[in-house]
Amino acid sequence: MLAIFLKELRSLFLSPLAWSLMVALQLVLAWLFLVQLEQYLQIQPKLAGLENAPGVTALVIAPLLDSAAMVIMLLVPLLTMGMFSRESGSGALDLLFSSPVSMTAIVVGKYFAVLTLLAIVITLIALMPLSLLLGARPDMGSLAAALFALVLASAAYAALGLWISSMTKQPAVAAVLSYALLLLLWIINLNGSGEIGSPLQQLSLSSHFQRMLSGLVTSADIAYFLLLILTGLILCIHRLERLRIEG
Numbered sequence: 001m002l003a004i005f006l007k008e009l010r011s012l013f014l015s016p017l018a019w020s021l022m023v024a025l026q027l028v029l030a031w032l033f034l035v036q037l038e039q040y041l042q043i044q045p046k047l048a049g050l051e052n053a054p055g056v057t058a059l060v061i062a063p064l065l066d067s068a069a070m071v072i073m074l075l076v077p078l079l080t081m082g083m084f085s086r087e088s089g090s091g092a093l094d095l096l097f098s099s100p101v102s103m104t105a106i107v108v109g110k111y112f113a114v115l116t117l118l119a120i121v122i123t124l125i126a127l128m129p130l131s132l133l134l135g136a137r138p139d140m141g142s143l144a145a146a147l148f149a150l151v152l153a154s155a156a157y158a159a160l161g162l163w164i165s166s167m168t169k170q171p172a173v174a175a176v177l178s179y180a181l182l183l184l185l186w187i188i189n190l191n192g193s194g195e196i197g198s199p200l201q202q203l204s205l206s207s208h209f210q211r212m213l214s215g216l217v218t219s220a221d222i223a224y225f226l227l228l229i230l231t232g233l234i235l236c237i238h239r240l241e242r243l244r245i246e247g
Contacts, residue, residue, distance in 0.1 A: 004101070004109030012079065012117050021075050022117075026124055032067050033128045036060045057139040061129040062213055065146045068125050069209060072118070072154050073186070077178035079117065080161030081171040083110050084240070088169045093243070103240040107162065107233055114158045122150055142215035149212030152225035153205065157182055159232030166239040185228075 012018050040059045047053040087093040096106055126147055132138050160181055165174045182205075189204035201207045205228070208221040 001101075001105035001109040004106055005112050008083070008110045008113035009116055012113060018079060018117065021078060022121060025071050025075055025121065028071060029064065029068055029125060030128065033060070033064050036063055037132075055139065056132055056136045057142050060132070061138055061143055062146060064129060065125070065150055066210075066213060068122075069150055069153050072121065072150070073157055073182050074179075075121070076114070076118070076154065076157040076161050077164075077175045077182070079114055080158060080165050080178065081175035082165065083114075083162055084166040084236075085168050085171045085174045088166075088243075097240075097244045103237045103244065106240065107236050111158060111162055111233060114162070115155060118154045118158060119151075122147070122154060125150070139215065145215045145217045146213045148217065149209050149221075152212075152222070152229075153209050156205065156225050156228040156232070159229040159236075161232075163232045163236040163239065166236050166243075 037060055040056060043059075047055075084093065087096070129138060129143055161174075161178045164178045164181060165171075168174050168177070185203070185205040187204075187206070189198075189200045189207050202224075208224045211218065212221050
């Protein structure tokens with residue numbers, strides 16, 4: 001598993017696509033951060049006279065990390081689309097099948113390579129709200145909860161992206177299907193009811209993410225993301241086992 005992890009991590013860091021996506025993501029989020037900070041500074045004198053007025057955490061940090069979740073959703077399918085589909089199309093996957101490595105080790109090795117890259121991305125994102133400590137007092141508990149939500153959501157994106165990549169030999173098709181699945185999970189609760197506890201709310205990735213983004217971390221939300229991650233990885237392993245048997 002370690003050899004696969006290092007190979008995939010090296011491949012990701014040598015890929016111009018990965019670097020281009022990371023730079024584009026940071027530029028977009030940095031611009032959003034500066035815009036939101038400027039708007040906050042403009043209304044801060046009015047907020048000073050209000051009781052229980054929202055602070056920099058609610059008006060700057062939460063919108064930034066909410067946007068980050070959406071931008072990372074666009075990034076992950078492009079990182080995972082070729083993990084298995086490209087190898088399947090080139091025949092490299094058959095070499096993996098013939099090696100004495102379990103399907104679990106292959107999937108987990110590739111998954112942790114993607115997670116390592118995403119960890120770097122999220123660390124760079126976290127530096128923006130943390131920079132506010134130089135002149136403001138953000139709620140560190142809410143910030144920690146929001147960053148934790150972003151980590152869990154990104155890990156779920158990656159697991160589902162790997163599974164979709166194992167379903168096709170075309171990387172472009174894998175990317176499109178990953179986008180469709182992630183977007184469906186994000187907007188599935190937009191049926192107009194909005195009832196807390198409804199089946200669609202429970203299935204919605206955005207509803208769980210938004211609760212944690214607001215600073216409320218519950219075991220149900222954590223379990224949802226962990227279940228989503230395990231589902232994606234298990235489905236991917238089973239798909240590869242089936243391909244190994246058929247091949």
